Amino acid sequence: GQQLNQSPQSMFIQEGEDVSMNCTSSSIFNTWLWYKQDPGEGPVLLIALYKAGELTSNGRLTAQFGITRKDSFLNISASIPSDVGIYFCAGQLRRDDKIIFGKGTRLHILP
Amino acid sequence: DAGVIQSPRHEVTEMGQEVTLRCKPISGHNSLFWYRQTMMRGLELLIYFNNNVPIDDSGMPEDRFSAKMPNASFSTLKIQPSEPRDSAVYFCASSLAPQGYTEAFFGQGTRLTVV
Numbered sequence: 001g002q003q004l005n006q007s008p009q010s011m012f013i014q015e016g017e018d019v020s021m022n023c024t025s026s027s028i029f030n031t032w033l034w035y036k037q038d039p040g041e042g043p044v045l046l047i048a049l050y051k052a053g054e055l056t057s058n059g060r061l062t063a064q065f066g067i068t069r070k071d072s073f074l075n076i077s078a079s080i081p082s083d084v085g086i087y088f089c090a091g092q093l094r095r096d097d098k099i100i101f102g103k104g105t106r107l108h109i110l111p
Numbered sequence: 112d113a114g115v116i117q118s119p120r121h122e123v124t125e126m127g128q129e130v131t132l133r134c135k136p137i138s139g140h141n142s143l144f145w146y147r148q149t150m151m152r153g154l155e156l157l158i159y160f161n162n163n164v165p166i167d168d169s170g171m172p173e174d175r176f177s178a179k180m181p182n183a184s185f186s187t188l189k190i191q192p193s194e195p196r197d198s199a200v201y202f203c204a205s206s207l208a209p210q211g212y213t214e215a216f217f218g219q220g221t222r223l224t225v226v
Contacts, residue, residue, distance in 0.1 A: 040220075042115075043154070043202075045215075048214070088153075098156045098170075102153065103153045
């Protein structure tokens with residue numbers, strides 16, 4: 001079945017640094033999504049991408065939908081302590097298909 | 112808006128007992144999803160309701176799991192009998208069609224521990 005591979009699994013960075021994480025798939029998706037999950041909470045949608053090549057920003061976050069439709073990346077600029085959490089990528093082939101989630105990238109920020 | 116409300120937040124039960132998880136979706140949303148999250152398998156969709164009707168239950172692991180949505184403002188996920196391997200965080204999410212799956216809002220989850 002469809003699988004999403006997120007890398008890295010875990011990241012330790014200094015406050016103020018930029019962060020980059022990515023997600024690859026063995027098959028194409030027509031929608032890519034990025035979620036963040038804070039401890040003890042449910043995932044929250046950060047960015048949705050609907051077109052190959054699309055680059056979308058949400059504040060300090062920027063995500064791109066890869067041209068091949070098999071990958072996506074998320075960048076966070078000038079990280080702050082509240083960026084700590086787990087970031088999930090997710091893909092969807094058709095509008096009424098279920099969303100497939102990656103295993104997540106856990107972001108830690110060192111003081 | 113109160114968001115998606117799940118109860119209880121934590122549940123510890125003994126193997127073999129029946130467990131019922133509850134969810135109140137966001138008012139006006141007509142799609143509801145139950146997900147399970149574990150370290151090994153990540154986030155998995157268990158079942159999807161649209162207008163209170165189950166549309167896709169292919170993710171329900173086995174007959175021990177059942178879900179109902181008697182009205183637009185309430186859903187339950189029941190496990191009977193529970194087993195230790197059912198230990199996980201169970202999330203309910205809701206959305207307003209036609210956004211469907213993609214723009215779903217998640218609840219805070221129920222952390223289930225079966226001992």
